[in-house]
Amino acid sequence: MASRGAFSGVSFRTGNRVFPFEQFDLRLNRPDIVLQRIGYTDAALIEAYHAAYLKRLKKMNFTEEMLGSDLQLPEIVFVSDDIPLSTKDKKFSFKVKATDARYPLDRLNVFVNDVPVFGTPGISLQGASAQSVEKNISLELSDGENKIQISVLNSKGVESLKETIAIDYIGKTEKPxxxxxxxxxxxxxxxxxxxxxxxxxxxxxxxxxxxxxxxxxxxxxxxxxxxxxxxxxxxxxxxxxxxxxxxxxxxxxxxxxxxxxxxxxxxxxxxxxxxxxxxxxxxxxxxxxxxxxxxxxxxxxxxxxxxxxxxxxxxxxxxxxxxxxxxxxxxxxxxxxxxxxxxxxxxxxxxxxxxxxxxxxxxxxxxxxxxxxxxxxxxxxxxxxxxxxxxxxxxxxxxxxxxxxxxxxxxxxxxxxxxxxxxxxxxxxxxxxxxxxxxxxxxxxxxxx
Missing domain, CATH: 3.40.50.1460 (Rossmann fold)
Structure with a gap:
């Protein structure tokens, strides 16, 4: 079995969209199922791995039922067409669109290198009471590589998959x-x-x-x-x-x-x-x-x-x-x-x-x-x-x-x-x-x- 850090080298592609493995890790990283299907593993070990998996779900406020195949998530996409691979501009602006077929949208998260740019509360969308929102966002790029991710949560606390883009800042740098x-x-x-x-x-x-x-x-x-x-x-x-x-x-x-x-x-x-x-x-x-x-x-x-x-x-x-x-x-x-x-x-x-x-x-x-x-x-x-x-x-x-x-x-x-x-x-x-x-x-x- 791979180590806990192995997911950093794996991605999923759905149509023309690529998602980091972390998006599906909670649902698909199941060593208990793999060992059970191999058929040569001690039952106590399989039980222990399953217990570890359930404990992980509880920690993330999920249940096995919530991760079923019919799970309905809100969606978010970048709608800007001019996203560069690299830039010398420290400031970066883009537009996103978030939707949910069932519930009002609650908040928008923006991450740069897994750091929440607007803190853990994110950007509140509660005032809009809408199931569809478009929003312009501006942020400052870090020196070097920037993995920018966006996600949206609905009023039930369910989070969308994270959309990801990568931009290299190649402009002037100063000592931190x-x-x-x-x-x-x-x-x-x-x-x-x-x-x-x-x-x-x-x-x-x-x-x-x-x-x-x-x-x-x-x-x-x-x-x-x-x-x-x-x-x-x-x-x-x-x-x-x-x-x-x-x-x-x-x-x-x-x-x-x-x-x-x-x-x-x-x-x-x-x-x-x-x-x-x-x-x-x-x-x-x-x-x-x-x-x-x-x-x-x-x-x-x-x-x-x-x-x-x-x-x-x-x-x-x-x-x-x-x-x-x-x-x-x-x-x-x-x-x-x-x-x-x-x-x-x-x-x-x-x-x-x-x-x-x-x-x-x-x-x-x-x-x-x-x-x-x-x-x-x-x-x-x-x-x-x-x-x-x-x-x-x-x-x-x-x-x-x-x-x-x-x-x-x-x-x-x-x-x-x-x-x-x-x-x-x-x-x-x-x-x-x-x-x-x-x-x-x-x-x-x-x-x-």
Whole structure:
């Protein structure tokens, strides 16, 4: 079977229209059916793959019935006739037409390199209350390749297939600017929960990324540490990021406690959080990714060095007491209720892990790449001999020593960093901690170092 990234080299043609494989991946990527028809596979493995597929559908708010052959989708097309293959003009305008035979149209999405140009809400069409809309759209092209996609959703939340065009910007380019936002909390209002290295992690990681001035026209440093790391101060960062340009790069890093509430929702622990009620002053995951949603910069990376920062499988997780101290590493957790996974396993993997390994994450979110230090049911550890969180240490050490540069081209890309850090953290913690990609951008694999 092919890996989760294999779809990037496959397309479908319907008449004279070509669609990326991702458009049909949710419906046709069925390893359980393939293995069943081969006829020589263990029934338990087939069942596990089918469970992984169902879990994926649930994550995307679909059912098997919704993906039946009679599925009715809204439609959208480019109606502009003069779309170039390449251009020296940074501004690009085009016209689209969207229709639905049954329901009013709700919103229009525009993506450049899998980044939502108008944020995750898209362009609202609700005021029109129409089943047919024509709209002129203007956007700014990124340097180099631009995969531009459009889609439309109806009032029932059903999304059309995405129409795709590709344009190369070959005009004048300028050095981008870098925004490094590093948030670290070691000192909490409740001293019982103080950490050792989280604030230092933020400082060390900032120093690393700002050590490459030759790549950027300007570097912006924003550090929010300890008592300054309140909910209000962190959310105010978005105003600064809104000043970025589309070719700029944004690195957002957080280190500290990560908490799960009774409903298994994730919260980043601000300095004045109520650990018994994290929703009161904590930052939910959506608020963290919201800092990056809809900002002009399209190269966006969120690094999360906290416990439970990966995605949680609510179907296979229960609450249990924490016992997080190990011989060479100390967990960024606290005594109380934490999540552990007890789902049914095939070998050493449950259906949630199989889903993450087999299937690409089609949920685009803000378009940012999100690398979390640990799975949703795991702890993030601080190393006794590294003076950093294990995740942060792996990022810094790998970049400093060029160990991340797998193809030795002198340019470290997001995918290389993700792969290296995942392997290194797992090794340093003896498999107790495994970083995950909470969000992926398979198209925009930009350089980070």
């Amino acid at each position: 600017e870098l925004y490094v936002v590093a948030i670290g909390v070691s000192d909490y209002l409740n001293d019982e929960f103080d950490l050792k290295y989280a604030a230092k992690d933020a400082t060390d990681l900032t120093n690393l990324f700002v050590s490459q001035p030759e790549r950027f026209n300007k570097i912006h440093q924003i550090q929010i540490l300890d008592e300054n790391a309140t909910r209000e101060n962190i959310l105010a960062v978005r105003d600064k990021l809104m000043q970025s340009n589309i070719d700029d790069e944004v690195i957002l890093f957080i280190a500290g406690h990560g908490l799960l509430d009774a409903q298994l929702n994730y919260y980043f622990a601000t300095t004045d959080i109520d650990f018994a009620n994290p929703a009161e002053r904590g930052l939910p995951y959506d608020a963290l990714e919201g800092l990056l949603d809809g900002i002009p910069a399209r190269k966006k990376l969120l690094l999360m060095d906290t416990c439970h920062s990966g995605e949680v499988d609510r179907d296979e997780t229960v609450l249990a007491a924490a016992d997080a101290t190990e011989q060479n590493v100390i967990s960024r957790s606290f005594r109380g209720a934490v999540a552990i996974n007890i789902g049914k396993k095939v070998g050493l993997k449950n259906s949630f892990q199989l889903m993450q390994e087999l299937f690409a994450n089609l949920s685009r979110g803000s378009g940012a790449m999100v690398i979390s230090a640990a799975g949703g049911a795991e702890y993030a550890y601080e190393g006794q001999g590294t003076a950093n969180g294990v995740f942060t240490y792996s990022v810094i050490d790998g970049l400093k020593n060029n160990a991340v540069d797998a193809d030795a081209d002198g340019k470290i890309r997001v995918s290389e960093l993700r792969k290296y850090v995942t392997e290194q953290v797992r090794k340093l913690t003896g498999g107790k901690q495994t970083p995950t990609s909470r969000r992926e951008n398979q198209v925009f694999d930009f350089r980070v170092f």
